[in-house]
Amino acid sequence: xxxxxHHGDLRRALLRAAVETIADAGPAAMSLREVARRAGVTHxxxxxxxxxxxxxxxxxxxxxxxxxxxxxxxARPGFLEVGVAxxxxxxxxxxxxxxxxxxxxYNPGDADVxxxxxxxxxxxxxxxSPGEEELAAGVAAWSLVHGLAMLWLNGNLPERLGHxxxxxxxxxxxxxxxxxxxxxxxxxxxxxxxPxxxxRxxxxPxxxxxxxxxPxxxxRxxxxxxxxxxxxxx
Numbered sequence: 001x002x003x004x005x006h007h008g009d010l011r012r013a014l015l016r017a018a019v020e021t022i023a024d025a026g027p028a029a030m031s032l033r034e035v036a037r038r039a040g041v042t043h044x045x046x047x048x049x050x051x052x053x054x055x056x057x058x059x060x061x062x063x064x065x066x067x068x069x070x071x072x073x074x075a076r077p078g079f080l081e082v083g084v085a086x087x088x089x090x091x092x093x094x095x096x097x098x099x100x101x102x103x104x105x106y107n108p109g110d111a112d113v114x115x116x117x118x119x120x121x122x123x124x125x126x127x128x129s130p131g132e133e134e135l136a137a138g139v140a141a142w143s144l145v146h147g148l149a150m151l152w153l154n155g156n157l158p159e160r161l162g163h164x165x166x167x168x169x170x171x172x173x174x175x176x177x178x179x180x181x182x183x184x185x186x187x188x189x190x191x192x193x194x195p196x197x198x199x200r201x202x203x204x205p206x207x208x209x210x211x212x213x214x215p216x217x218x219x220r221x222x223x224x225x226x227x228x229x230x231x232x233x234x
Contacts, residue, residue, distance in 0.1 A: 010039070010041060010049060011049050014035055014039050014041075014046055014049060015056075015059055016039075018056050018060055019060065021034055022039060022060070022095035022098065022099065023094065023095045027057060027060075027095075027102055027105055030053065031053065032053050033046075035207070054106050055106075057099055058110045058112075058113060059106045059112070060096060060099045060106075061100050061103075061113050062112040062116050063116075064100040064116075065100060065113065065116030066119075067093055068089050069116065069120040071085050071086075071088065071089040072086070072089075072120060072123045072204035080170060083145040084169045084173075085096075086142075086145045086167050087145055087148060087152070087169045091152065091153065094153060097153075101146075106119060112141075118148075124138065124142075126203045141176055145173065146204060147167070148165075148169060148173075151166070152165045
């Protein structure tokens with residue numbers, strides 16, 4: 001639906017229209033012209049702000065990583081709850097989620113994307129440079145919750161598990177074995193004043209860190225080069 005454009009918020013309006021379009025048609029089918037139409041502006045106006053479709057999707061991905069970071073920061077302490085927060089984000093921000101993990105559609109080396117991804121990774125691992133065991137456990141946890149989110153979004157989970165993705169995560173995620181050393185660290189961080197972030201480290205094995213883990217792997221492929229943060233999993 002075309003909406004009137006108010007001077008001063010065009011970039012925001014275009015991003016909102018892009019998310020709506022992706023929700024309706026998917027990221028691959030989104031066009032800059034359709035987004036401009038929904039925002040009530042000309043194609044030229046949209047191109048002025050983002051250049052092309054890839055530029056707009058890059059902005060959507062960066063926004064998605066920032067929102068993911070906020071979701072993880074607000075999660076309750078504990079490996080499990082961070083994993084639940086990751087799945088909750090995927091379900092409530094499906095358009096962003098579908099773009100973030102499709103680096104072939106945007107510029108993964110963009111400075112805003114790299115910064116937002118790295119910030120989410122720190123929350124997930126609890127460190128900008130996780131150790132070898134932490135990294136491996138983080139990828140395992142991310143793989144579990146990311147896969148769970150995808151299965152739920154695509155309607156492929158057994159009906160016996162129910163229809164609440166958060167409760168399903170609480171049922172399934174505990175089956176992931178988390179090293180005792182990381183559980184101990186998670187507990188210590190949970191006592192931190194900002195459990196939301198610290199536990200992210202703890203939560204990181206939970207699966208949310210998978211988000212970070214994802215940048216660690218998938219994103220690294222995105223830019224070809226990995227900086228200090230990306231090497232450990234932005």
